[in-house]
Amino acid sequence: MSNSLRRLVLMVVGSCAVSALGACTSGTAATQPTESLSVRELNIVDEHGQARLRMGAPLPDPKGLKRAATAVGIQFMDPSGQEIGGLAMIDSLDFRGLCFDSKEGYEAICMSLMKEQPNITLRHDWKERIIIGVENGVASVVLNDAQGNPHLRLEVDKDGKTRVEGVGK
Numbered sequence: 001m002s003n004s005l006r007r008l009v010l011m012v013v014g015s016c017a018v019s020a021l022g023a024c025t026s027g028t029a030a031t032q033p034t035e036s037l038s039v040r041e042l043n044i045v046d047e048h049g050q051a052r053l054r055m056g057a058p059l060p061d062p063k064g065l066k067r068a069a070t071a072v073g074i075q076f077m078d079p080s081g082q083e084i085g086g087l088a089m090i091d092s093l094d095f096r097g098l099c100f101d102s103k104e105g106y107e108a109i110c111m112s113l114m115k116e117q118p119n120i121t122l123r124h125d126w127k128e129r130i131i132i133g134v135e136n137g138v139a140s141v142v143l144n145d146a147q148g149n150p151h152l153r154l155e156v157d158k159d160g161k162t163r164v165e166g167v168g169k
Helices: 003-025 027-031
Strands: 041-045 051-056 072-077 083-090 095-101 107-114 117-124 127-135 138-144 150-156 162-166
Antiparallel strands (some): 041 051, 083 095, 095 107, 138 150
């Protein structure tokens, strides 16, 4: 191959290489959205590589605990990877909820829709303490003692009738 032909080939190959590198590093290539992505689990990790947010179908069990039913949704995790809350759907229970967990692993506060009945539950030491909800058209607030036993119930039915009941000892 002559020197002039060799220079021409090198120029063409070099131009192609530069063009290819430019296409890989251009701003438009990185900003083009992917139309569809199908995965069973997606983990968002912190600067240490620890998963802090997980989307999954199904969601794995929290560390050291077993879920009573299969859930799909989003888990929130602390720096050690322990679940501290989530946004979940449990099809077998017709449940959709946003819950935040205590360090012990129970749902300390949960806002949910279960079988089309809205509910907010506050727990302490694994026991339900305050329950606010609507069930079969009856709005209620129930206050429980530290053992989870009801002591006061306030209700308003769908016709506007009110009831206050002291149910404790």
